[in-house]
Amino acid sequence: MPNSSIATMSLRLYNTRTRAVAPFQPLTEREVRIYVCGLTPSAEAHLGHARSFLFFDVLRRYLAHPRNGYHVTYVQNVTDIDDRSIAAAQAEGTTVEAIIGKFYGHFKAGMRTLGVREPDLEPHATQHIDAIVDMIAELIATKHAYATDDGVYYAVKSFPHYGELAHRDVDELLIGARIAENEHKHDPLDFALWKFAKPGEPSWPAPWGEGRPGWHIECSAMSRELLGVPFDIHGGGTDLIFPHHENEIAQSESLMPPHSHMANVWVHGAMLNFDGKKMSKSLGNFEPLTALLARHDPLAIRLLFLQTGYRKPMNFTEDSIGAASSGAEKLRRAYDALTAVNGTGANAELDELVAGANVRFFDALDDDMNTAGGVGVLFDVANAAPKIVAANAGAAATAARALLEDALGVLGVGELLTRDVVVAEVAAVDPATIERLRANLGDAVSFNGESPAESIALVVEARNAARKSRDFALGDRLRNALSAEGIVLTDGKDGTTTWTVSGG
Numbered sequence: 001m002p003n004s005s006i007a008t009m010s011l012r013l014y015n016t017r018t019r020a021v022a023p024f025q026p027l028t029e030r031e032v033r034i035y036v037c038g039l040t041p042s043a044e045a046h047l048g049h050a051r052s053f054l055f056f057d058v059l060r061r062y063l064a065h066p067r068n069g070y071h072v073t074y075v076q077n078v079t080d081i082d083d084r085s086i087a088a089a090q091a092e093g094t095t096v097e098a099i100i101g102k103f104y105g106h107f108k109a110g111m112r113t114l115g116v117r118e119p120d121l122e123p124h125a126t127q128h129i130d131a132i133v134d135m136i137a138e139l140i141a142t143k144h145a146y147a148t149d150d151g152v153y154y155a156v157k158s159f160p161h162y163g164e165l166a167h168r169d170v171d172e173l174l175i176g177a178r179i180a181e182n183e184h185k186h187d188p189l190d191f192a193l194w195k196f197a198k199p200g201e202p203s204w205p206a207p208w209g210e211g212r213p214g215w216h217i218e219c220s221a222m223s224r225e226l227l228g229v230p231f232d233i234h235g236g237g238t239d240l241i242f243p244h245h246e247n248e249i250a251q252s253e254s255l256m257p258p259h260s261h262m263a264n265v266w267v268h269g270a271m272l273n274f275d276g277k278k279m280s281k282s283l284g285n286f287e288p289l290t291a292l293l294a295r296h297d298p299l300a301i302r303l304l305f306l307q308t309g310y311r312k313p314m315n316f317t318e319d320s321i322g323a324a325s326s327g328a329e330k331l332r333r334a335y336d337a338l339t340a341v342n343g344t345g346a347n348a349e350l351d352e353l354v355a356g357a358n359v360r361f362f363d364a365l366d367d368d369m370n371t372a373g374g375v376g377v378l379f380d381v382a383n384a385a386p387k388i389v390a391a392n393a394g395a396a397a398t399a400a401r402a403l404l405e406d407a408l409g410v411l412g413v414g415e416l417l418t419r420d421v422v423v424a425e426v427a428a429v430d431p432a433t434i435e436r437l438r439a440n441l442g443d444a445v446s447f448n449g450e451s452p453a454e455s456i457a458l459v460v461e462a463r464n465a466a467r468k469s470r471d472f473a474l475g476d477r478l479r480n481a482l483s484a485e486g487i488v489l490t491d492g493k494d495g496t497t498t499w500t501v502s503g504g
């Protein structure tokens with residue numbers, strides 16, 4: 001653990017609320033509590049959602065890495081009731097649970113494919129209605145909220161710090177704000193805490209009337225219940241700063257002692273544009289995450305995101321994944337090449353080069369999670385690998401391999417170095433193909449809702465495992481089942497297996 005008497009560099013983060021980069025200080029020693037706003041699974045998740053969650057996954061890994069050594073509690077909620085999921089259920093003649101279950105299942109499968117770790121806690125709003133109702137009751141009792149005949153609203157004028165997070169002035173916000181005809185709030189900026197149910201809508205009992213919670217109060221109530229306030233880091237995409245996070249602050253901090261904050265640091269990930277445009281359901285310009293991941297190497301996508309700083313808006317094109325794929329292969333080849341070094345000797349110049357790279361990699365992460373700089377350092381190491389090999393410099397090779405393992409582990413792409421199946425860039429796999437593989441091979445391979453590419457990778461892994469344990473009959477059966485679907489395996493000299501879809 002870093003000794004406080006020694007001046008060491010340490011993690012610095014940009015705080016949206018103060019608009020400054022500052023050294024990260026946990027509220028409780030050696031412990032970090034994080035709340036990140038999760039998905040509203042009323043529709044398919046897209047790559048823009050993935051970018052944000054992937055960044056928080058890396059932040060979480062780095063906080064827990066021995067260099068920082070924090071025990072991290074990571075909460076990411078699920079907004080499993082809202083106007084859009086109710087509308088989607090009505091449109092499809094099904095229940096809100098079925099809509100949420102479907103889209104959340106797809107999202108989770110996508111997160112697993114991308115190597116995003118499971119949250120420690122994943123509270124669903126509908127399972128925390130008591131905490132939400134309690135908080136609304138406290139807000140009404142303290143005159144921060146009022147009931148009308150269509151619901152309960154938060155009184156924005158009751159909170160003097162409103163606008164502080166988004167750095168916006170209440171008067172400026174009022175310009176353009178208006179009360180819609182069907183709302184009964186007192187002031188245009190007031191927002192709903194509780195919405196009374198219309199006939200046929202899902203609802204829960206409350207002292208003011210049957211209904212459902214508004215989106216903002218869910219996060220305030222669940223973060224307070226599960227982490228306690230104040231907690232260390234509140235995260236989300238920049239699109240959530242206003243009004244969602246501003247409203248969370250108003251709700252939570254109205255019930256806290258004056259001048260105390262619900263979260264110590266507010267961290268926001270920038271948006272992902274698709275071919276220059278914002279990804280959105282209404283623009284219809286995105287492909288569901290699971291479909292996109294079936295066509296591309298998820299580790300290449302991870303690497304691609306890491307090569308842009310989390311606070312920079314990023315433009316996604318399919319071509320950029322190709323470049324990231326070659327980058328991923330370059331790192332893996334360098335790592336393998338370093339294995340071949342059998343010398344044990346020191347080489348002052350190369351030893352220094354690797355030691356310097358180690359320092360620069362972690363300095364980059366300390367600098368407000370500059371993953372782009374960090375990945376750049378790893379490419380420097382890959383570029384130096386041929387020199388290390390040529391000099392047969394054992395100490396440098398060992399140190400370089402250790403750095404790649406450690407660094408890629410923090411970035412969540414450590415699997416690059418060890419995987420023996422390279423997921424090929426493939427044209428869309430016919431879903432019927434996957435259905436048949438699952439039906440025919442269910443006894444030999446445990447499928448569990450993976451994407452098509454993952455399902456195929458599972459079969460390839462099972463086939464390689466069978467060959468390793470000399471069960472050639474099973475190995476052949478699995479290979480034949482794939483080839484019957486036009487999926488061709490190529491075993492590389494380095495022990496990797498790639499697959500392609502013939503004629504695809």
Ligand SMILES: [Zn+2]
Pocket residue numbers: 036037038219244248
């Ligand atoms: Zn939230």
